[in-house]
Amino acid sequence: MKTLKDAFEHTLQDIYWAEKALVKALPKVARSVNNGELKLAVEAHLEETKGHVATLEKVFASVKLKASGEKCDAMAGLLKETDGLIEEAEGHALDVTLIAAAQAVEHYEIARYGTLREWAKILGYDEAHKLLTLILDEEKAANAKLTALAVTGVNGSEALR
Numbered sequence: 001m002k003t004l005k006d007a008f009e010h011t012l013q014d015i016y017w018a019e020k021a022l023v024k025a026l027p028k029v030a031r032s033v034n035n036g037e038l039k040l041a042v043e044a045h046l047e048e049t050k051g052h053v054a055t056l057e058k059v060f061a062s063v064k065l066k067a068s069g070e071k072c073d074a075m076a077g078l079l080k081e082t083d084g085l086i087e088e089a090e091g092h093a094l095d096v097t098l099i100a101a102a103q104a105v106e107h108y109e110i111a112r113y114g115t116l117r118e119w120a121k122i123l124g125y126d127e128a129h130k131l132l133t134l135i136l137d138e139e140k141a142a143n144a145k146l147t148a149l150a151v152t153g154v155n156g157s158e159a160l161r
Helices: 004-032 037-061 073-088 091-123 126-154
Strands: none
Touching: 004 037, 004 073, 004 091, 037 091, 037 126, 073 091, 091 126
16 A cells, blocks of 8 residues: 555455454354343344445445455454354353453444545545445444443343352
């Protein structure tokens, strides 16, 4: 990479791969959780993530690029860690650690989408800027939902045992 445009394109491919990997991973997470509210939240986020993939395809089109992914090592690592939690943890511990893992994913996505949005603005990609802002707002909302779930119920008094 030599230019901001190169960095934008690379990072766009990175997050596209990441979102598609999440679409594949989230059903296993949903099947693994015990808490009903958390299960519903994961299932809802799966549908939202499918929407992010479609929106990213519009971003690619708006900057006249073919939608393609490049392996995102960060997301691959986060998903590997999540798989490890599913294998190792059980019961209440599984639910609280899966929320933590999901928030790590959200924080990564928030960082990437925030960066991409600002780069799109600098590069004059107005449509991409608008679309990336929509995704960024949804990722921030997903993180807030996870925090609320953890604080109001899932972490709960059982976490002290």
